[in-house]
Amino acid sequence: MTAISLGMPSVPLKLADRRRSRKIQVGSVAVGGDAPISVQSMTTTVTADIGATLQQIAELTASGCQIVRVACPSQDDADALATIARKSQIPVIADIHFQPKYVFAAIDAGCAAVRVNPGNIRQFDDKVKEIAKAASEAGTPIRIGVNAGSLDKRLLEKYGKATPEALVESALWECSLFEEHGFRDIKISVKHNDPVVMVNAYRLLAEKCDYPLHLGVTEAGPAFQGTIKSAVAFGALLAEGIGDTIRVSLSAPPAEEVKVGIQILESLNLRQRRLEIVSCPSCGRAQVDVYKLADQVTAGLEGMEVPLRVAVMGCVVNGPGEAREADLGVASGNGKGQIFVKGEVIKTVPESKIVETLIEEALKIAEQMEKEGAASGEPTVSIT
Numbered sequence: 001m002t003a004i005s006l007g008m009p010s011v012p013l014k015l016a017d018r019r020r021s022r023k024i025q026v027g028s029v030a031v032g033g034d035a036p037i038s039v040q041s042m043t044t045t046v047t048a049d050i051g052a053t054l055q056q057i058a059e060l061t062a063s064g065c066q067i068v069r070v071a072c073p074s075q076d077d078a079d080a081l082a083t084i085a086r087k088s089q090i091p092v093i094a095d096i097h098f099q100p101k102y103v104f105a106a107i108d109a110g111c112a113a114v115r116v117n118p119g120n121i122r123q124f125d126d127k128v129k130e131i132a133k134a135a136s137e138a139g140t141p142i143r144i145g146v147n148a149g150s151l152d153k154r155l156l157e158k159y160g161k162a163t164p165e166a167l168v169e170s171a172l173w174e175c176s177l178f179e180e181h182g183f184r185d186i187k188i189s190v191k192h193n194d195p196v197v198m199v200n201a202y203r204l205l206a207e208k209c210d211y212p213l214h215l216g217v218t219e220a221g222p223a224f225q226g227t228i229k230s231a232v233a234f235g236a237l238l239a240e241g242i243g244d245t246i247r248v249s250l251s252a253p254p255a256e257e258v259k260v261g262i263q264i265l266e267s268l269n270l271r272q273r274r275l276e277i278v279s280c281p282s283c284g285r286a287q288v289d290v291y292k293l294a295d296q297v298t299a300g301l302e303g304m305e306v307p308l309r310v311a312v313m314g315c316v317v318n319g320p321g322e323a324r325e326a327d328l329g330v331a332s333g334n335g336k337g338q339i340f341v342k343g344e345v346i347k348t349v350p351e352s353k354i355v356e357t358l359i360e361e362a363l364k365i366a367e368q369m370e371k372e373g374a375a376s377g378e379p380t381v382s383i384t
């Protein structure tokens with residue numbers, strides 16, 4: 001067999017230049033400016049249950065989550081923040097509603113940032129001076145997190161409902177209060193459950209300020225619906241260069257949110273793609289069970305970190321073409337599978353051997369890609 005040059009992928013195409021935003025530092029993760037768009041999520045445990053919360057943070061970290069937010073509705077939760085912030089592998093943001101005293105507790109606890117909801121913190125505006133001072137001294141950024149469901153009453157009366165203008169006015173009003181005290185270590189979110197309102201709100205906000213933006217469709221729904229809503233809304237904004245950090249909200253375990261967030265960024269080439277399975281939808285011409293084959297190959301290659309594109313095709317119509325374009329592929333038919341590596345047929349195997357052959361070849365290619373990446377000085381591909 002002749003040696004096949006695998007090469008590293010060329011610089012990926014992007015849809016738009018990134019909006020120019022200020023850069024802030026959320027613990028070890030930079031947000032905004034030229035920092036890579038980060039993926040975040042939120043724990044579902046009772047924060048005061050330190051063991052369970054740290055366990056979930058560890059699972060989130062393993063799934064690729066880069067920043068985690070924890071709720072802080074009680075004094076017991078506030079008391080747990082210092083230990084959680086110290087032991088977490090990723091920066092912890094305290095999520096504060098209703099009680100300004102917990103903002104101070106979170107800053108004192110060493111949280112990487114604090115999220116405040118100006119719509120529902122009592123007498124929040126009166127406290128901004130003190131919060132700005134404490135946050136400034138500790139170097140703690142503040143996320144001004146406006147939410148359609150808890151919009152400031154004054155703006156609700158003015159606009160009648162949570163319009164994009166109302167969400168943006170609320171956020172910028174709060175920013176102006178911080179700015180009066182010289183505090184600009186801010187990122188903003190203006191979330192709504194309707195992707196159209198949300199997209200328009202972020203577009204408006206992006207025009208009016210240079211703060212980094214945290215994208216989110218709030219209460220997006222169960223996994224399927226929430227994934228679609230988040231993908232279309234984030235996709236529309238990211239395709240215009242808007243968005244510095246993302247959180248997918250699903251009524252599902254938080255690690256699922258992270259997987260969706262990462263996939264959205266990879267799909268738009270905003271993050272190095274990892275394993276990509278190109279499989280056909282099957283049709284009346286299929287000569288193999290494509291769904292099963294694609295599932296088996298996906299399961300067999302799970303966790304692969306290199307940007308490997310594997311084509312799993314059901315017949316000889318598009319099969320050889322797609323299989324040739326991919327790093328690795330199979331075109332099936334007549335009880336056999338033609339195995340392609342970088343466009344060349346390297347062997348033909350019986351149908352029963354397709355999965356194991358693809359996995360075997362994938363591992364060889366991955367190893368060679370890693371070696372070539374290291375030799376060329378290119379960064380090894382991993383999600384950090």
Ligand code: SF4
Pocket residue numbers: 280281282283284285286287313314315316317318319
């Ligand atoms: S590759 Fe073949 S089986 Fe798959 S969808 Fe196309 S024509 Fe149908």
